[in-house]
Amino acid sequence: MIRTATGRLTLRSAALPALAELRAGGSGGYAWLGGAPYEGTRGAAGMALKAHEAGVLRPGFGLYVLVRTADGRALGSMGFHGAPDEDGRTEIGYDLVEPARGHGYATEALRALADWALARDDVHRLFATVAHANAPSRAVLERSGFVLVGEGEEEYAYELRRQRPVLP
Numbered sequence: 001m002i003r004t005a006t007g008r009l010t011l012r013s014a015a016l017p018a019l020a021e022l023r024a025g026g027s028g029g030y031a032w033l034g035g036a037p038y039e040g041t042r043g044a045a046g047m048a049l050k051a052h053e054a055g056v057l058r059p060g061f062g063l064y065v066l067v068r069t070a071d072g073r074a075l076g077s078m079g080f081h082g083a084p085d086e087d088g089r090t091e092i093g094y095d096l097v098e099p100a101r102g103h104g105y106a107t108e109a110l111r112a113l114a115d116w117a118l119a120r121d122d123v124h125r126l127f128a129t130v131a132h133a134n135a136p137s138r139a140v141l142e143r144s145g146f147v148l149v150g151e152g153e154e155e156y157a158y159e160l161r162r163q164r165p166v167l168p
Contacts, residue, residue: 001114002059002060002064004064004112004113004116005048005069005112006033006108006109006111006112007076007108007120008068008069008070008105008108008110009045009064009066009067009068009069009075009105009108009112009144010045010066010067010069011064011065011067011078011109011112011113012064012065012067013059013060013062013063013064014028014045014048014062014063014064014065014077014103016049016052017029017046018030018045018065019045019046019049019050019052019062019063020045022037022041022042022045023042023045023046023049023062024043025042027074028045028067028068029073030053030074031072031073031074032073032074032075032077032097032139033068033069033073033074033097033099033100034097034098034100036097037074037076037077037097038076038077038095038096038097038098039069040077040093040094040095041063041065041077041095043062044063044093044095044134045077047081048062048063048079051082056082056083057083058083059097060077060116060117061079061080061082061083061084061090062080063077063078063079064077064079064109064113065077066078066079066096066105066109068102068105070123072098074097075096075097075105076097076100076106076109076130077094077095078092078093078094078095078096078106078109078110078113079092079094079113080092080093080117081093083122084120084122084123084124087124087125087159088122088123088162089123089124089125089126089127090117090123090125090126090127091126091127091128092110092113092114092117092127092128093128094106094109094110094137094140101136102136106137106146107140107143110140110141110144111144111145114126114144114145114160116151118134118162119162123162124161124162125159125160125161125162126146126160127157127158127159128141128158128159128160129152129157129158130155130156130158131154131155131156132154132156138156138158141158142158144160146158146159146160147159147160
């Protein structure tokens with residue numbers, strides 16, 4: 001299990017049994033703030049299980065549950081839509097249960113997971129999409145260093161690139 005700690009959170013990679021339980025409507029073995037995970041967590045668990053079944057789920061590139069250090073409550077999830085492609089690009093997504101929103105948890109977790117990913121040799125760019133109407137999520141991306149790179153009919157596209165070292 002991969003764990004990444006921030007000041008207030010631990011990001012715990014969800015093991016296969018937890019993914020299956022989350023997808024089936026259970027708790028995944030976590031005590032959730034508000035009683036249950038947000039629906040996006042269940043969908044993301046299903047995506048990770050499909051990747052495992054297809055043999056393409058790589059360690060670290062699945063779903064992480066965001067656990068608040070102070071009380072052990074799960075607040076949401078964050079993870080990758082797949083392993084990085086041949087250009088070093090991977091998509092990231094996240095959600096929080098409603099009572100956890102507006103406290104900076106998503107930004108804190110996204111910064112930590114982005115730092116982990118971009119420190120790897122195989123990741124050069126992180127990509128995320130967000131609905132036009134989801135201003136709080138756009139703010140999370142922007143506070144985490146993502147920049148707007150495109151706009152579709154219903155979504156904005158954001159990207160965070162690995163900073164190239166400054167050469168002497």
